[in-house]
Amino acid sequence: xxxxxxxxxxxxxxxxxxxxxxxxxxxxxxxxxxxxxxxxxxxxxxxxxxxxxxxxxxxxxxxxxxxxxxxxxxxxxxxxxxxxxxxxxxxxxxxxxxxxxxxxxxxxxxxxxxxxxxxxxxxxxxxxxxxxxxxxxxxxxxxxxxxxxxxxxxxxxxxxxxxxxxxxxxxxxxxxxxxxxxxxxxxxxxxxxxxxxxxxxxxxxxxxxxxxxxxxxxxxxxxxxxxxxxxxxxxxxxxxxxxxxxxxxxxxxxxxxxxxxxxxxxxxxxxxxxxxxxxxxxxxxxxxxxxxxxxxxxxxxxxxxxxxxxxxxxxxxxxxxxxxxxxxxxxxxxxxxxxxxxxxxxxxxxxxxxxxxxxxxxxxxxxxxxxxxxxxxxxxxxxxxxxxxxxxxxxxxxxxxxxxxxxxxxxxxxxxxxxxxxxxxxxxxxxxxxxxxxxxxxxxxxxxxxxxxxxxxxxxxxxxxxxxxxxxxxxxxxxxxx
RNA sequence: GUCCCCAUCGUCUAGUCGGCCUAGGACACCGCCCUUUCAAGGCGAUAACACGGGUUCGAAUCCCGUUGGGGACGCCA
Numbered sequence: 001x002x003x004x005x006x007x008x009x010x011x012x013x014x015x016x017x018x019x020x021x022x023x024x025x026x027x028x029x030x031x032x033x034x035x036x037x038x039x040x041x042x043x044x045x046x047x048x049x050x051x052x053x054x055x056x057x058x059x060x061x062x063x064x065x066x067x068x069x070x071x072x073x074x075x076x077x078x079x080x081x082x083x084x085x086x087x088x089x090x091x092x093x094x095x096x097x098x099x100x101x102x103x104x105x106x107x108x109x110x111x112x113x114x115x116x117x118x119x120x121x122x123x124x125x126x127x128x129x130x131x132x133x134x135x136x137x138x139x140x141x142x143x144x145x146x147x148x149x150x151x152x153x154x155x156x157x158x159x160x161x162x163x164x165x166x167x168x169x170x171x172x173x174x175x176x177x178x179x180x181x182x183x184x185x186x187x188x189x190x191x192x193x194x195x196x197x198x199x200x201x202x203x204x205x206x207x208x209x210x211x212x213x214x215x216x217x218x219x220x221x222x223x224x225x226x227x228x229x230x231x232x233x234x235x236x237x238x239x240x241x242x243x244x245x246x247x248x249x250x251x252x253x254x255x256x257x258x259x260x261x262x263x264x265x266x267x268x269x270x271x272x273x274x275x276x277x278x279x280x281x282x283x284x285x286x287x288x289x290x291x292x293x294x295x296x297x298x299x300x301x302x303x304x305x306x307x308x309x310x311x312x313x314x315x316x317x318x319x320x321x322x323x324x325x326x327x328x329x330x331x332x333x334x335x336x337x338x339x340x341x342x343x344x345x346x347x348x349x350x351x352x353x354x355x356x357x358x359x360x361x362x363x364x365x366x367x368x369x370x371x372x373x374x375x376x377x378x379x380x381x382x383x384x385x386x387x388x389x390x391x392x393x394x395x396x397x398x399x400x401x402x403x404x405x406x407x408x409x410x411x412x413x414x415x416x417x418x419x420x421x422x423x424x425x426x427x428x429x430x431x432x433x434x435x436x437x438x439x440x441x442x443x444x445x446x447x448x449x450x451x452x453x454x455x456x457x458x459x460x461x462x463x464x465x466x467x468x469x470x471x472x473x474x475x476x477x478x479x480x481x482x
Numbered sequence: 483g484u485c486c487c488c489a490u491c492g493u494c495u496a497g498u499c500g501g502c503c504u505a506g507g508a509c510a511c512c513g514c515c516c517u518u519u520c521a522a523g524g525c526g527a528u529a530a531c532a533c534g535g536g537u538u539c540g541a542a543u544c545c546c547g548u549u550g551g552g553g554a555c556g557c558c559a
Contacts, residue, residue, distance in 0.1 A: 188557040219554035317509045
């Protein structure tokens with residue numbers, strides 16, 4: 001039997017290092033056995049899915065060298081590979097489950113469910129989740145209400161048995177108690193499937209043999225087992241990878257770590273080093289070799305060699321490893337790498353128009369434009385003072401920067417002068433400052449200087465990752481200054 | 483709160499059916515060497531089997547409990 005694996009990202013934000021990490025293991029498993037590695041876009045959340053995010057995810061994965069054999073852009077025999085284009089398939093399968101008594105329509109409103117949750121929480125109920133109200137409806141009654149056009153979802157009817165035993169390759173048999181497994185929504189009222197349905201249907205239809213995914217999915221494993229059983233399908237092998245962690249051991253998050261692959265690319269990490277490091281998180285080579293290529297990793301990879309402790313994503317070690325790779329490059333190779341990014345004609349072509357009118361000699365360019373080429377900028381006492389508008393406190397400024405980061409910057413997927421300007425101007429209203437107060441603070445934070453090219457163009461060229469990083473660093477500098 | 487997962491140096495880990503472990507490697511830190519500087523590189527030092535019970539001639543390795551950490555409990559994935 002051929003080995004087929006997949007990475008199934010949801011295009012709702014920046015390409016995440018966790019996605020890259022899981023993709024790497026899936027890629028290695030498939031390639032090791034001469035199988036296929038697929039890319040499937042899970043864009044069933046109509047509110048949050050975004051084409052810009054999808055593009056960035058493709059770009060990030062390609063940058064890392066994790067090329068897929070089948071996917072939305074390269075096609076394949078099991079397409080379409082974008083779930084939003086497979087609605088009919090899910091609807092059909094949901095109906096099959098209703099017909100076999102394994103699913104039922106649920107007419108409960110969002111309000112009722114919210115209430116239910118609140119009551120359960122207030123009562124400190126040991127059993128959370130859907131109470132199964134609509135499961136008691138007679139098929140005829142349900143049919144009539146559906147035909148009448150009443151809004152509803154389709155829920156999975158979990159078996160009434162006491163408990164359920166499921167398999168994870170690394171953990172063996174796992175036993176779940178029935179009360180924990182409520183009747184999960186399969187088809188939303190907008191007709192789109194939830195993860196659970198789409199995932200199981202697609203994995204089956206696409207011939208996925210091994211599902212390597214993040215540990216956060218472990219608790220929904222019983223639902224997925226039940227789905228396979230209800231359809232009468234053969235199970236793939238499930239293998240849950242430990243979650244990447246922040247230094248405090250919580251699940252890795254952008255509040256505490258740069259999590260966008262784009263950040264690492266811009267910061268000058270080499271894709272080979274990045275991959276090598278990601279592999280080291282939970283896997284070690286048979287001979288304890290620490291530096292290895294994707295090919296070497298692929299050859300040596302065994303699922304059973306995966307460690308289960310949640311690894312802390314240690315930037316220092318990644319940086320060290322990257323240095324090792326960098327030093328191994330020849331001068332020509334390094335020139336090439338630099339010209340691919342910071343010194344690319346494309347990037348210089350954006351920077352120069354902003355600077356040319358403000359310099360008189362070529363060499364002045366390097367001094368004037370230096371902040372376009374470094375990572376974090378230094379906040380000397382002047383810059384630090386400049387960050388704080390008259391009459392404001394450093395604590396207040398740090399708070400405003402932090403809030404702007406989360407509310408205005410993070411959600412921005414399209415990053416250009418116009419979108420940045422809109423976002424920041426909107427935040428002026430939110431924070432209640434005068435426009436020029438916020439603009440100057442942002443200017444100092446993003447560049448370390450009082451004099452720069454026009455703010456929004458500058459931020460646009462710097463890119464989201466760099467802006468994020470510097471704004472956060474500025475907030476941090478303000479908090480720690482005496 | 484309920485359920486599930488996890489548990490070796492600060493961090494990533496080796497330890498694969500108990501003895502070869504006075505627990506090995508790597509990052510970070512510290513020291514020394516090299517060196518006009520800074521790196522890099524070399525050498526060395528500090529540093530861990532969470533705790534308590536079993537099983538056994540013998541446990542980091544097996545079992546149970548405790549503690550700790552994490553995740554899940556959405557018409558998000």
